[in-house]
Amino acid sequence: MKSTQQSTLTFECETGNYHTFCPISCVSWLYQKIEDSFFLVIGTKTCGYFLQNAMGVMIFAEPRYAMAELEEGDISAQINDYEELKRLCLQIKRDRNPGVIFWIGTCTTEIIKMDLEGIAPKLEIDINIPIVVARANGLDYAFTQGEDTVLAAMAQRCPDRISKTTYTEKKHKDLILFGSLPNPVVNQLTSELSKQNISISGWLPSSRYSELPIITEESYVVGVNPFLSRTATTLMRRRKTKLIGAPFPIGPDGTRAWIEKICSVLNIQSYGLEEREASIWKTLDKYIQLIKGKSVFFMGDNLLEISLARFLIRCGMIVYEIGIPYMDKRYQGAELALLEKTCYDMNVKQPKIIEKPDNYNQLDRIKDLEPDLVITGMAHANPLEAKGINTKWSVEFTFAQIHGFTNAKDILELITRPLRRNNSLQQMNYNIDS
């Protein structure tokens, strides 16, 4: 029986008719992460309306972001882009005085071929504020990939020389982590690595633009999130760093594998990880009892899907389908290998990985498979619940703290919430399904 389960992962690609957030949404967490930044989204009312609605309450808290709303004159090139952007950026400088302005290119700037990368260096000198250009548009990218485009652009801005005064003898080569995480998670992962005698020499992004890490050709880099393939490529090709290909530190299994891989590349003997992992699993037991043997279906919209599926399989769940917007088999190589191994260890079938899924077809499959849990966007969540299918809103995984040993519990809090809720609702046996 086991032999049939050793088959390798299967990859399929559908039509790409799926629902996800526009990548400009990365503005919402990046402006909070990079405290001295200002994000200017150069686009239309459509972009503005999306941000306004997606960010809900945050919008009222004087966020450090704004739309440069393109008008008819901008589209037909009757107005000079340089002068317009200069006018707006001077206004931003006057009102907010940021340490850096990010220009977020959108679908419209792509189509009218506005030369943001060409204008930025000139304007930067003119107004004396760094301007970083990222093309986070819906023509090319999905949701979290927006952060990838911003970090890739920032990677080019990292200083490259170690000044003599700060240089100290280190036990290992420079290690730089990339991926935007909330500061508490940054601290947790830093402390996790320091237990292994690994010191992080920089983090991309840091909480201020002025504190971008020094990157040299000697540096090692490692990603903390699965959607950062452009950043990884930029760090390797443009900055000549060495990428540590590891699974991502999501779930205790992922975190351990991530640390072990870093240790092995840096030639450091890891210790105590097995016990650490085991002790975390013990704390997860009451959640695992709830989900063991239950099935889950990822519709796919934020690129965290492979890592989450791998963790849930290790928790004893059965994954029917892993939808994912975009699959970089090289950058996620180690994660895919761990997924395969996990399936083998847990003696379950390898799930199908569906790139660029088709939501309509997926709903058909969900109807047939009747999974215990569907992880999906808000567009489908209420309608599926009304049909008696449990759902978990996928976007929460991008905003919740899910990395490292400490936060494994939070992932399962999210996963089990609909199941726990429905257990308690069972006594109220009205038939609301339509």
Added chain:
Amino acid sequence: MKLAYWMYSGPAHIGTLRVASSFKNVHAIMHAPLGDDYFNVMRSMLERDRNFTPVTASIVDRHVLARGSQEKVIYNITRKDQEVNPDLVVLTPTCTSSILQEDLQNFVSRASIETNSDIILADVNHYRVNELQASDRTLEQIVAFYIKKAIQDKTLDETKTKKPSVNIIGILSLGFHSQHDLIELKRLFQDLDIQINQIIPENAYVHNLQLLPKAWFNFVPYRESGLLTAQFLEKEFNMPFIDIIPMGLMNINNFVQSVQSVLRNYNCERNYEMYLQNQNQYVSQAAWFSRSIDCQNLTGKTAIVFGDASHAAAMTKILHAEMHVKVLWSGTYCTHDVTWFKSEVQDICSEILITDDHNIVADMIARTDPNAIFGTQMERHVGKRLNIPCGVISSPVHIQNFPISYKPFLGFEGTNQIADLVYNSFTLGMEDHLLDLFGGHDTIDVLTDTLSSNTEIIWSPQALQELSRIPGFIRGKVKRNTEKFAINKKTYKIDLDIMYEAKEKLGT
């Protein structure tokens, strides 16, 4: 380019989608990049819709950019035709697709050869119209399409219903309390003994649109969407329409009188006087409320109003005439409907503000310092920062504007709801006042919660202490006035002397 943080009305395609998805068995296909189908999230979240929103995207990606959509749009239309068998597919351009300048009309004609469903291309220009104007236009477009079709098929039935009847035009999904308003409107027409012929587009079938001319007249509750359709039907079939929003007792009475005179033109004499009197006296508590002692206390209180044209104008009238609250200024973000708005409110408030820039609205609120705000969700937040109570009376909508309980703004029950809203906004201010008079709260940090505070101004500790003795509900005003006074005098340190001087000169 325009620097914008927030907008009152959405992009054009949202208006089109609101109309299309309000109909039954109509599917909208957006020609849009990935992520632009955010409308589905709004529908599913805000309205807690149990069904899948009938909107899909034909994704514009890098390949489409390079080679054009080619067969992709046609494929998506024909596929949706087979999958869900809609009566109508509305191909919806977005701002992105409109600059690609693909011949979408050509795709529509080609696809319609193979489909059972009708297909139309929404006629909206993203750079010239907003959500509200687009919804108005799309509804007209769909109605005109089916009327024309019925004329061609010779199925159009123009005979009027036996009893007086009405079409309610412009009830859309994601409208501000519009589901509750609709229930109230149905009740109102039932009371007036008028049949409802068709309600569009909410829950309507497109094949019933040919029945529209059977009604005696049309009714457009909100001017933001539906007016074009009513005008079209007036032109084509000589159907009269009423566009008075029945919000507030005066408007309701005007509305009922208009109904009466429309019916009279059909030689149908109705007298609704007794009905109105009964409703005003017993069903609506608002008229009695205006007489009660509570409302007497509102006399001389000040308020500002901001919102869409329909709601803002009606609210201004209610505050001014039905509650005797002084409306300092009234405004709307419906910049395309200025003439009407001005004509409605110019005699009952001192100033009119027409803008879609929320910063101008916020500054104006800070400057005029009303006792209460009646505005949108944005004004509610301005109110929070300025410590001024706010009642939300208009879209942009928020999840809070989709209450589960019955909360209409229109009709007689609506007047009760509005009375509560107004009264609660002001009593909160009164309570604050009373608490201050009877001690307590004197430790409130007075340096917070103002928009106009200028960091250059320094208050001496004595002046601050004095300021904290001033009752909370006027404290912000005193602070701002004193600061303005100091700035005018080019003094940037406020001590007791300056404070008293300001008080004397300004009478605050």
